[in-house]
Amino acid sequence: MINFRSIKAIYIFEMSRTFRTLIQSLISPILSTVLYFIVFGTAIGNNINFTNEIPYGAFIVPGLVILTISMQSVNNASFGIFFPKFLGTTYEILSAPISYVEIVIGYVGASATKSFCLGLLILITSTFFVDLNIKFPILMLCMLLLSCVSFSLLGFIIGIVSDNFEQINFVPMIIITPLVFLGGSFYTIDVLPDFWQTITLLNPIFYLVSGFRYSFFGTGEVNILISIFSISLFILLCIIIIWRIFKTGYKIKT
Amino acid sequence: MQTIIEIKNLRKIYKDNKVALDDVNLNIFKGEIIALLGPNGAGKTTLISNICGISSITSGDIKVKGFDVVENYREARKCIGIVPQELSFEPFEKVINTVNFSRQLFGKKPNEKYIENLLKKLSLWEKKDQIIRSLSGGMKRRVLIAKALSHEPDVLFLDEPTAGVDVELRKDMWNTIKNLQNSGVTIILTTHYIEEAELMANRIAVINNGKILLIDKKDNLIDRMSKKTLIIHTNSKINKIDKALGKFKLRISKDKKNLEYDYSPNKKKTGITTLLNEIKKTGIELIDVQTKQSNLEQIFVEILKND
Numbered sequence: 001m002i003n004f005r006s007i008k009a010i011y012i013f014e015m016s017r018t019f020r021t022l023i024q025s026l027i028s029p030i031l032s033t034v035l036y037f038i039v040f041g042t043a044i045g046n047n048i049n050f051t052n053e054i055p056y057g058a059f060i061v062p063g064l065v066i067l068t069i070s071m072q073s074v075n076n077a078s079f080g081i082f083f084p085k086f087l088g089t090t091y092e093i094l095s096a097p098i099s100y101v102e103i104v105i106g107y108v109g110a111s112a113t114k115s116f117c118l119g120l121l122i123l124i125t126s127t128f129f130v131d132l133n134i135k136f137p138i139l140m141l142c143m144l145l146l147s148c149v150s151f152s153l154l155g156f157i158i159g160i161v162s163d164n165f166e167q168i169n170f171v172p173m174i175i176i177t178p179l180v181f182l183g184g185s186f187y188t189i190d191v192l193p194d195f196w197q198t199i200t201l202l203n204p205i206f207y208l209v210s211g212f213r214y215s216f217f218g219t220g221e222v223n224i225l226i227s228i229f230s231i232s233l234f235i236l237l238c239i240i241i242i243w244r245i246f247k248t249g250y251k252i253k254t
Numbered sequence: 255m256q257t258i259i260e261i262k263n264l265r266k267i268y269k270d271n272k273v274a275l276d277d278v279n280l281n282i283f284k285g286e287i288i289a290l291l292g293p294n295g296a297g298k299t300t301l302i303s304n305i306c307g308i309s310s311i312t313s314g315d316i317k318v319k320g321f322d323v324v325e326n327y328r329e330a331r332k333c334i335g336i337v338p339q340e341l342s343f344e345p346f347e348k349v350i351n352t353v354n355f356s357r358q359l360f361g362k363k364p365n366e367k368y369i370e371n372l373l374k375k376l377s378l379w380e381k382k383d384q385i386i387r388s389l390s391g392g393m394k395r396r397v398l399i400a401k402a403l404s405h406e407p408d409v410l411f412l413d414e415p416t417a418g419v420d421v422e423l424r425k426d427m428w429n430t431i432k433n434l435q436n437s438g439v440t441i442i443l444t445t446h447y448i449e450e451a452e453l454m455a456n457r458i459a460v461i462n463n464g465k466i467l468l469i470d471k472k473d474n475l476i477d478r479m480s481k482k483t484l485i486i487h488t489n490s491k492i493n494k495i496d497k498a499l500g501k502f503k504l505r506i507s508k509d510k511k512n513l514e515y516d517y518s519p520n521k522k523k524t525g526i527t528t529l530l531n532e533i534k535k536t537g538i539e540l541i542d543v544q545t546k547q548s549n550l551e552q553i554f555v556e557i558l559k560n561d
């Protein structure tokens with residue numbers, strides 16, 4: 001039996017917090033996307049060509065979306081669960097008749113919803129700069145959703161494990177941003193020296209970007225199935241970690 | 255009396271090996287107010303946290319309305335509302351929203367009428383659209399009480415409801431709690447204040463170092479408390495109590511100069527007149543008499559000292 005009412009309570013509560021600061025939560029990611037387009041897509045991009053068919057401005061769209069939603073998902077989810085810890089209001093969640101799964105669905109669901117909407121907004125914004133013909137729209141939406149969920153799960157873990165605000169910012173800044181930048185968001189990896197190509201193959205975000213790009217243009221650097229497999233693997237890993245956290249009560253229960 | 259919460263052999267050891275609860279056994283009855291009285295670090299909050307699922311149980315069993323709090327946590331927790339010791343809330347949320355949130359979180363259908371009555375009862379109705387941060391400390395605690403009661407629980411835990419509250423508000427809070435009891439809610443409150451326990455509770459449990467040292471009806475405790483001791487100073491050394499005085503259960507003081515006699519001033523016959531007459535017959539010469547009263551405070555201190 002799933003307690004939908006409780007899930008809904010957490011979900012709506014989390015969403016309404018976003019609406020209180022709606023302008024801030026949208027403006028900064030959209031503004032930075034626009035800047036990327038102006039600098040990379042228009043100013044520099046005209047001189048770059050990785051693939052003969054796709055203009056560089058369009059080429060970077062999937063990477064830009066991943067860049068933004070990865071950061072936003074991690075932020076949303078980590079703050080979503082860290083705030084109650086910080087304020088001491090977790091007592092209520094813990095004493096409520098809800099299961100761990102329901103707590104996770106509420107928080108991660110809200111976080112993923114927010115970044116999914118943001119991802120769509122960025123796509124819409126990008127159409128002002130480039131012509132976008134999305135080859136597999138349904139696949140694209142699925143990939144977007146999977147990415148939002150996976151990074152929200154990761155953010156949830158970070159939020160639980162962190163003891164202070166510095167730690168929350170640390171992981172996205174130190175790990176995720178570099179991985180996204182080096183994961184082929186702005187270039188194809190065949191322009192890299194062999195050694196760095198091999199290193200890139202160890203970067204999970206490379207598969208994500210590649211798969212996402214496939215849904216736009218019908219070409220990717222790795223097989224789309226490998227992409228989907230690796231995202232699923234990542235989600236599974238996060239779920240196992242969260243399951244362990246709740247099982248042991250680590251950093252949640254005293 | 256119907257048991258609503260049953261705690262058996264409860265132990266709680268924190269990660270740093272601190273034993274916070276040591277073999278606690280306690281039954282809480284439906285409809286009563288029970289006060290957990292104990293000094294800082296006694297384990298009061300830990301006990302509440304264990305019952306409510308905020309802290310994990312090391313060993314032992316807790317049942318709420320017959321439901322195990324671990325195995326049947328959904329059913330058990332539905333019956334419970336908790337007001338934490340520290341004022342914790344979402345600062346920018348409106349009072350009404352946060353109370354509605356709590357109700358839904360506990361899986362209850364929205365019920366505007368009930369929430370309206372609840373907020374009125376706690377004098378929060380006029381403030382329902384204010385953000386919590388803008389309320390005074392006493393009002394904030396009321397919001398937490400409203401949240402705890404939003405899902406119509408049978409049992410309410412109040413962890414130090416009057417800490418940091420001035421005299422006026424404290425009386426107000428006491429009234430509120432009494433009214434809640436009258437509406438059928440079972441209440442477990444923790445406190446450092448003996449007078450609060452005395453005033454509010456039907457039963458008092460004294461807890462220290464993770465153990466329940468004593469649990470009794472308040473009236474019994476007050477009976478004990480109201481015992482007086484008559485101290486009879488004599489001018490000679492007393493080595494043995496005269497046979498004629500045997501029935502009075504007298505004690506000889508350490509310096510062997512005084513006789514001590516326990517009596518209850520509430521009773522019609524305290525036995526003092528007869529005692530003094532009998533003493534006169536034995537020929538002991540009296541210098542002075544004096545009475546001493548022990549109160550709950552002293553009993554409390556005595557219990558803690560012996561622990």
Ligand SMILES: Nc1ncnc2c1ncn2[C@@H]1O[C@H](COP(=O)(O)OP(=O)(O)OP(=O)(O)O)[C@@H](O)[C@H]1O
Pocket residue numbers: 254268269270272273274292293294295296297298299300301339
């Ligand atoms: N999270 C924790 N980790 C380790 N030890 C803890 C933790 N919480 C409480 N303790 C310890 O357990 C003991 C009981 O603490 P508890 O908070 O239950 O006391 P209390 O009776 O509520 O005290 P107070 O009257 O100050 O609120 C204390 O010695 C405390 O230091």
Ligand SMILES: [Mg+2]
Pocket residue numbers: 298299300339413
């Ligand atoms: Mg306490």
